[in-house]
Amino acid sequence: MRRAGVLLALAVTLGGCTVQRQALLGRPGTPPVAADPPPPLAVPPGMAWLYGSGEAAALSEQAYNGMVRYVGGVLSAARDRRGRLPSQRKEGTLPRWPASAVLAPGATAATAETLPCGVLPPAVVLDMDETAVLNLGYEYDDGQHPREFDQKRWERWEQGGADKVVAVPGAVAAFRALRSMGVTMVINTNRSAANAAQTALALSNAGLGAFTHGDTLFLKGDVDGRSGKDGRRAAIAARYCVLALAGDQLGDFADLFNPPGPAPAIGRRMLTAVAPIEGRWGNGWFMLPNPIYGTGLGTGWDETFPQDKRWSDTP
Amino acid sequence: MRRAGVLLALAVTLGGCTVQRQALLGRPGTPPVAADPPPPLAVPPGMAWLYGSGEAAALSEQAYNGMVRYVGGVLSAARDRRGRLPSQRKEGTLPRWPASAVLAPGATAATAETLPCGVLPPAVVLDMDETAVLNLGYEYDDGQHPREFDQKRWERWEQGGADKVVAVPGAVAAFRALRSMGVTMVINTNRSAANAAQTALALSNAGLGAFTHGDTLFLKGDVDGRSGKDGRRAAIAARYCVLALAGDQLGDFADLFNPPGPAPAIGRRMLTAVAPIEGRWGNGWFMLPNPIYGTGLGTGWDETFPQDKRWSDTP
Numbered sequence: 001m002r003r004a005g006v007l008l009a010l011a012v013t014l015g016g017c018t019v020q021r022q023a024l025l026g027r028p029g030t031p032p033v034a035a036d037p038p039p040p041l042a043v044p045p046g047m048a049w050l051y052g053s054g055e056a057a058a059l060s061e062q063a064y065n066g067m068v069r070y071v072g073g074v075l076s077a078a079r080d081r082r083g084r085l086p087s088q089r090k091e092g093t094l095p096r097w098p099a100s101a102v103l104a105p106g107a108t109a110a111t112a113e114t115l116p117c118g119v120l121p122p123a124v125v126l127d128m129d130e131t132a133v134l135n136l137g138y139e140y141d142d143g144q145h146p147r148e149f150d151q152k153r154w155e156r157w158e159q160g161g162a163d164k165v166v167a168v169p170g171a172v173a174a175f176r177a178l179r180s181m182g183v184t185m186v187i188n189t190n191r192s193a194a195n196a197a198q199t200a201l202a203l204s205n206a207g208l209g210a211f212t213h214g215d216t217l218f219l220k221g222d223v224d225g226r227s228g229k230d231g232r233r234a235a236i237a238a239r240y241c242v243l244a245l246a247g248d249q250l251g252d253f254a255d256l257f258n259p260p261g262p263a264p265a266i267g268r269r270m271l272t273a274v275a276p277i278e279g280r281w282g283n284g285w286f287m288l289p290n291p292i293y294g295t296g297l298g299t300g301w302d303e304t305f306p307q308d309k310r311w312s313d314t315p
Numbered sequence: 316m317r318r319a320g321v322l323l324a325l326a327v328t329l330g331g332c333t334v335q336r337q338a339l340l341g342r343p344g345t346p347p348v349a350a351d352p353p354p355p356l357a358v359p360p361g362m363a364w365l366y367g368s369g370e371a372a373a374l375s376e377q378a379y380n381g382m383v384r385y386v387g388g389v390l391s392a393a394r395d396r397r398g399r400l401p402s403q404r405k406e407g408t409l410p411r412w413p414a415s416a417v418l419a420p421g422a423t424a425a426t427a428e429t430l431p432c433g434v435l436p437p438a439v440v441l442d443m444d445e446t447a448v449l450n451l452g453y454e455y456d457d458g459q460h461p462r463e464f465d466q467k468r469w470e471r472w473e474q475g476g477a478d479k480v481v482a483v484p485g486a487v488a489a490f491r492a493l494r495s496m497g498v499t500m501v502i503n504t505n506r507s508a509a510n511a512a513q514t515a516l517a518l519s520n521a522g523l524g525a526f527t528h529g530d531t532l533f534l535k536g537d538v539d540g541r542s543g544k545d546g547r548r549a550a551i552a553a554r555y556c557v558l559a560l561a562g563d564q565l566g567d568f569a570d571l572f573n574p575p576g577p578a579p580a581i582g583r584r585m586l587t588a589v590a591p592i593e594g595r596w597g598n599g600w601f602m603l604p605n606p607i608y609g610t611g612l613g614t615g616w617d618e619t620f621p622q623d624k625r626w627s628d629t630p
Contacts, residue, residue, distance in 0.1 A: 043619050045361055049606040052614030054565050054572060054583035059604055062596035066381050137626030153628050164626045169588055250369050257369060268369035273484055281377035289374055291364040291606040299367030304358050311452030311479045313468050
C-alpha cells in the first residue's frame with residue numbers, strides 16, 4: 001500500500017522552515033521580523049516506525065521467534081538418547097554441538113570459519129540497545145531536541161535512564177523460553193563498564209532478568225577495552241558454546257564488517273550477501289531493525305541509488 | 316554502537332533551511348534577497364538504511380531464509396512415505412497440510428482461525444513493493460524532490476519504471492528455492508490491474524521470474540476491487556494451500572489490522588503481540604522492513620513514547 005509516509009517526511013524536513021521563512025520575509029521592503037516559536041516537531045519517521053508501528057514490532061517478534069526456533073532445533077539435534085547435551089557429557093561423544101556462531105580469529109566473509117564448541121554450556125549473545133531494549137527515554141529527548149550525538153549526554157542516559165527503557169517486542173518471552181531450555185543469555189554492549197550496575201538495572205527493569213558483569217554482561221572497557229566486539233565475543237566463546245548472536249548493527253556479529261582504514265572495495269551491504277554470510281541470517285545470526293542510528297545510516301546518493309536505477313517523473 | 320544517525324537526521328531536517336534563512340536575512344535593514352539554490356538534500360535516513368545498509372539487507376535475507384526454512388519444514392512434514400504431498404494424494408490421507416496461513420472469514424486477532432487446505436497445491440503469497448522488489452527509481456525521485464504522495468505520479472511509475480527496480484535481498488534465491496520445492500509464488504499487490512503487463516515486467520526484470528495476471532499475479536481491481544487484500548487472499552486460497560504470507564505492511568497479512576472507522580481501542584502495535592498473532596511472525600507470516608512509507612508511519616508523540624518512558628537530559 002502506498003501512502004502518507006512521504007508527506008510526513010516532507011513535514012519533518014521542511015515544516016519548521018516554512019514558518020521561519022514566512023516570518024523572515026514579512027512584506028517586501030520591510031526589515032526581517034523575529035520568527036514565531038517553531039511548531040512542534042513531527043516524530044522522526046524512523047522513531048515512529050521503530051517504536052510506534054506494528055510492522056516493526058512484528059519484525060522484532062519474527063527475529064526472536066526465529067531465534068527460539070533455531071536454538072531449540074540445535075539443542076534437540078545435540079541431545080543424546082538420554083536427553084543430555086554435549087555440555088553434560090564427555091568430550092567427543094555424539095552428537096556434538098554445531099560450531100559456535102562466533103567467527104574464528106582470521107575468518108573472512110568468504111571463509112567464515114567459526115570457533116569449536118567442545119563441551120561448553122550453551123549461550124545466546126545479544127547486543128543491548130535496540131536489540132534487547134528500546135531506548136524510548138533517550139530517543140524521546142533526542143526527537144524533541146534534534147542535535148548532534150554527544151557522548152556525555154549518552155553517559156548521563158546510561159546513568160539515569162534505567163526506568164525509561166522497554167524490552168524489544170518478543171524479547172521477554174524469548175529470554176524466558178531460552179533460559180528454560182538451559183541456555184545462558186549474555187549481553188555484549190558498548191555501554192560503559194563504569195555504568196555496569198545501572199545497565200544491569202535497565203535490563204532487569206525491562207523484564208529481561210538478572211545480569212552479572214563479567215559473566216553474563218560484557219561492556220565497553222572489558223577484555224580489550226575496544227568498541228569492536230570481537231575481543232569480548234572471543235572471551236564469551238571461551239566459556240560458552242554461543243549458539244546464536246543478535247544485534248541491530250553488523251558489528252554485533254563480526255568486526256570484519258567494519259574494517260579499519262578506507263572503505264573496502266566490496267561494500268558492507270554486499271558483504272552481508274556473500275555466500276557463507278548470507279546463509280547465517282536467521283540461522284544463528286539474528287538481526288533486529290534500527291533505522292534511527294548506527295552504521296546502517298549515512299550512505300550518500302551514489303551508494304544508495306545505483307545510477308542505472310534512477311527515475312525522473314515526467315508528468 | 317551509538318553514532319551519527321541523529322546528526323544526519325538533523326542535517327535533513329534543517330540543512331536546506333539554514334542556507335535559505337541566511338540568504339533571506341541579508342544584512343539587517345536591507346530588503347530580503349533571492350535565495351541561493353538549495354544545497355543537495357541528504358538521503359532521507361529511512362532510504363539510506365533500507366536501500367544502502369547491510370543491516371537492512373541482512374533483515375531481508377533473514378526473512379527470506381526463514382521463509383525457505385519454514386516452508387521446507389512444512390513440506391517435509393506433509394509428505395507421505397512415498398514422498399507425495401497432500402496435493403498429490405486423495406483427500407483425507409495422512410499426513411495432511413497444516414491449515415492455510417490465510418485467516419478465515421470472521422477471524423479476529425484473538426481467535427485467528429485459518430482456512431483449511433484440503434488437497435490444494437502449495438503456494439507462498441507475497442506483496443510486491445518493498446517486499447519482493449525495492450522501488451529504487453521511484454524513491455530516488457521522491458528523495459530528490461520531497462513532496463506529497465500523488466497517485467498519478469505513482470501510476471506513471473507503474474507504467475514506466477519496470478527497469479528501475481531491484482529484488483529485495485534474498486528474494487531471488489528464495490523464489491528459486493521455493494519453486495524448486497514445487498511451491499507456486501503468488502504476488503498480491505495494490506499496483507493497478509490496468510498496469511498488469513508492466514508490473515509483470517518489473518518482477519521479471521528484478522529476476523523473480525514470470526507472473527500471470529489472475530493466476531500468480533493479483534492486483535488492485537481484481538476480485539472485489541478493494542485496497543484491502545482479504546478478498547484477493549480468499550480467491551488465492553481457494554486455488555492454493557497458502558503456506559506462507561509475506562509483506563512490509565500489516566495489511567499484507569490480514570485486513571483486521573486496518574479496521575474501518577475510528578482507531579480500535581487496542582493499537583495496531585499491540586495487536587501484533589496478541590497470543591495467536593504473535594506466534595505467526597516468522598512461522599508462516601514473514602515481515603520485511605520498510606521505514607519509508609506505509610501504515611507503520613505517522614504515529615504521534617503520545618502513541619510512540621509512553622508518558623512514563625520519557626527522559627529529559629539535565630547536563
